[in-house]
Amino acid sequence: MNPAFSVIMLTTSSGAGYGMLFWLGVMGAAGAMPAARWFGVVAVLIALALATAGLLASTLHLGHPERAWRAVSQWRTSWLSREGVVSLATYLPALAFAAAWGLGGPRGVATVVPGLLAALCTMLTVACQAMIYASLKPIRQWHNRFVLPNFLLLALFSGAACLAATTTFWEARSGRIVAGVGVVFCIGAAVAKIAYWRAIDRAPPVATMESATGLGTLGPVRELEAPHTEENYLLREMGYAIARKHGERLRGIALAVGFALPAILLILGLALGNPAALVLFPLAAIAALLGVYVERWLFFAQATHTITLYYGRAA
Amino acid sequence: MTDIPRQAPGQKKLGLVIDLDTCVGCHACAVNCKEWNTSGHYAPLTDFDAYQERPQGVWLNRVHSYEAGTGPDSRTVHFPRSCLHCEEPACVTVCPTGASYKRAEDGIVLVNTEICIGCKLCSWACPYGAREFDEDEGVMKKCTLCIDRIYNENIPEAERVPACVSTCPAHARHFGDLGDPDSAVSRLVAERGGYDLMPEMGYKPVNKYLPPRRRKSQAAAPGPAPEPSGAGGSVLRWIDRVLSR
Numbered sequence: 395m396n397p398a399f400s401v402i403m404l405t406t407s408s409g410a411g412y413g414m415l416f417w418l419g420v421m422g423a424a425g426a427m428p429a430a431r432w433f434g435v436v437a438v439l440i441a442l443a444l445a446t447a448g449l450l451a452s453t454l455h456l457g458h459p460e461r462a463w464r465a466v467s468q469w470r471t472s473w474l475s476r477e478g479v480v481s482l483a484t485y486l487p488a489l490a491f492a493a494a495w496g497l498g499g500p501r502g503v504a505t506v507v508p509g510l511l512a513a514l515c516t517m518l519t520v521a522c523q524a525m526i527y528a529s530l531k532p533i534r535q536w537h538n539r540f541v542l543p544n545f546l547l548l549a550l551f552s553g554a555a556c557l558a559a560t561t562t563f564w565e566a567r568s569g570r571i572v573a574g575v576g577v578v579f580c581i582g583a584a585v586a587k588i589a590y591w592r593a594i595d596r597a598p599p600v601a602t603m604e605s606a607t608g609l610g611t612l613g614p615v616r617e618l619e620a621p622h623t624e625e626n627y628l629l630r631e632m633g634y635a636i637a638r639k640h641g642e643r644l645r646g647i648a649l650a651v652g653f654a655l656p657a658i659l660l661i662l663g664l665a666l667g668n669p670a671a672l673v674l675f676p677l678a679a680i681a682a683l684l685g686v687y688v689e690r691w692l693f694f695a696q697a698t699h700t701i702t703l704y705y706g707r708a709a
Numbered sequence: 710m711t712d713i714p715r716q717a718p719g720q721k722k723l724g725l726v727i728d729l730d731t732c733v734g735c736h737a738c739a740v741n742c743k744e745w746n747t748s749g750h751y752a753p754l755t756d757f758d759a760y761q762e763r764p765q766g767v768w769l770n771r772v773h774s775y776e777a778g779t780g781p782d783s784r785t786v787h788f789p790r791s792c793l794h795c796e797e798p799a800c801v802t803v804c805p806t807g808a809s810y811k812r813a814e815d816g817i818v819l820v821n822t823e824i825c826i827g828c829k830l831c832s833w834a835c836p837y838g839a840r841e842f843d844e845d846e847g848v849m850k851k852c853t854l855c856i857d858r859i860y861n862e863n864i865p866e867a868e869r870v871p872a873c874v875s876t877c878p879a880h881a882r883h884f885g886d887l888g889d890p891d892s893a894v895s896r897l898v899a900e901r902g903g904y905d906l907m908p909e910m911g912y913k914p915v916n917k918y919l920p921p922r923r924r925k926s927q928a929a930a931p932g933p934a935p936e937p938s939g940a941g942g943s944v945l946r947w948i949d950r951v952l953s954r
Contacts, residue, residue: 395833457827457847464824465805468711474830475805531799531910532836601836601907603775608904608918609729609786613778618785621739621771624763628838631829700907701838704773704790 395533396634397694400455405523406552406687408448408481409545412516413553414560415441415488417572419513421557422491422500426572428565434495434505437560442488444556445516449481473529477522484515520549527693534600534709535697540590547586548686551579555656555682558663559675566668573660573675580660580682584653587689591645594696599709606703617706632699633707644692652685711804714813716796722816722888723854724794724915725874726897730922732881734774734787738873742770742791742852745872750857751822755845767841769852770873781927789882791873792839792852793906793914794818800831800840809849816888816915817856822848836910859884887915925954 418437421427427434453459466482468475490508498504524545527536554576562569603617604610636644656678663674698709716722746769747754756766770791777784794811798818801809808825811818820831820840825848832840832849840851855871858864868875874882885894894917897903903917 455828457829457842457844457849458825461806461824461826464807464826465828468805468807471711471802472805472830474803474828478805526803526830529799529803530834533833601909605907605909607773607775607777607786607788608906608920609775609777609788611920612784612786613782615775615777617773618776619774621736621773621790622765622768624765626765627767627832627841627844631832631842632838699833700836700910704788704838 395694395697395699396631397691398455400451400453402687402690402694403451404448404455405545406448406683406690407451408445409520409523409549409686410552410556410683411441411444411446411448412484412520413549413551414444414556415484415553416513416516416550417554417557417575419491419509419511419516421568421572421575422495422509423506425501426568427500428561428568429499429501430564431496431499433561433564434500435492437557438488438492438495440556440560441553442485445481445484473522473525477519477526480515480519480522484512484519487511487515516549517546520545531600532700532709533697534597535594535693537600538590538593538597540586540593544583544586544590547579547583548689551576551583552679552682552686554579555660555675555679558660559679562663562668562671562675566671569671569675570664570667573664573671573678576678577657577660577664580653580657584649587649587653601700601703601709603703603706606700620705628701629705632701633705634695635698635707636695641692641696644688644695648685648688648692650685651681652689656682656685711801711807711809713797713801713811716816719890720816720888721814721886722794722796722915723859723885724816724887724894724917725791725854725871726883726885726887726894726903726917726919727789728879728881728883728901728919729786729788730881730901730919731879732772732787732789732877733879734772734785735878736772737876737878738789738882739768739770739772741872741876743768745855745858746853749855750853751820751843751850753846754850755843757844767843767850769841769850777921782924784921784924786921789873790837790839791916792818792854793837793912793916794852794854796913796915797911799834799912803830803834805830817854818851819853819856820849820851822846822850825849836907836912837914854884887917 466478469479487508491512494505524542528541558572603615609615659674659678663671700709703709754767773788775786808821809831827847870884874884886892898917901919903919905914
């Protein structure tokens, strides 16, 4: 599948933003966040900015961005529509959460309730994003049970890294708590990612040239002549392929930059405390975002579609 | 809405039956499809660099050629590929806007290009590559089963079939109601063992493909008989071969 910048930005940036908002809601309710009034407002706005940047980037993918509002109408059948509905709905509790924190601090019921509601909406949005991919039967690397936990864990990990970077500027203690959570979810996300890679490498193809053409009764099928001499939309969009050796190398880069490096930076920041953490935690967040971006690029580039069977390639 | 309309037994299901035994791979169906539809319902089917080194464009029907089997028994099979107007079309249910829909009255799957946002998700959801994005117009396009021909009262009744069917010189394409078990196309499917493409996907295609007819194994047959002297030219030898089948 073609790894379009706009779609990768959507899930990478909004995943981190929603993960950050989730932890703000949950940890705010648990009393683990700085009590400063400005902190709540600024942190929620940073999280929403990341989420909004992703959502806006995704409209670049559309042939008619001005019609994007129509996408909230088909929530009964379409995961993309559901994602649109829940992502827009998230703004209401999130903004109420920020306002209540700014006016009354993190502890009151007026802050905790919208905070937890926003946290719930963020995970529902990320789950809908995952299901857009996981519901597509022709793409075996997406249509499997590993995709949903991967999206959730990566959002929680990258969100925790972003929140740690923000929090540590207000209060060292809260920053350490979030960084600790970040380390745990970094390991969890890495395990989920490796399990996903192992699964897609071992899974059998969902269909073959023989079943795609129905000519298997005559014996093995091979392509004799393509319908057209040049590329077409199908091959550009669904036939995107990277060499296997690059795939292996990029997986290594994603693991090193996206998981090992942030884990080391977070642990170092925890050990050294402020002021070192003021540099280390933001670096960890940047590494996590870059790593998730590479990982998400691979999620597309290594996905194969059954249409390529008709062009004599494996799926 | 992108819900699939409920199907009653015997409901009209318009579709194509494609005979892979008689298709000669001339691409006339694809060309006539392009010709009709570039001025029809989804006009234009945009081309890029049409007269340059790398011409590309939107086509709703494409003809592949395969070799099936091995050794002397292998067959060259030409294989037209277009929308199968599935009974379980995920291309419809994934659509976030309702632009993609399946008609209740005849089962034809269509795109309303007036409200399509061009998110391309339907093309990802189709296992068969039936949908092609028009990058110039920013909307998705697909086979309409020539709804602007089959119901068109301004053209003679005999011509009210999809453009691909009307043009096929080998009569390898048949159009009709596959929901009616007594229709000519349904009988043809029953007689010839017509099949679904990728049934394991669960999309339940309406269009059916007729397999190439069985031939006597060439591997078991003795080599070409020695030519009797004075047996005549190639035409006579061909007649001899046909008669001795």
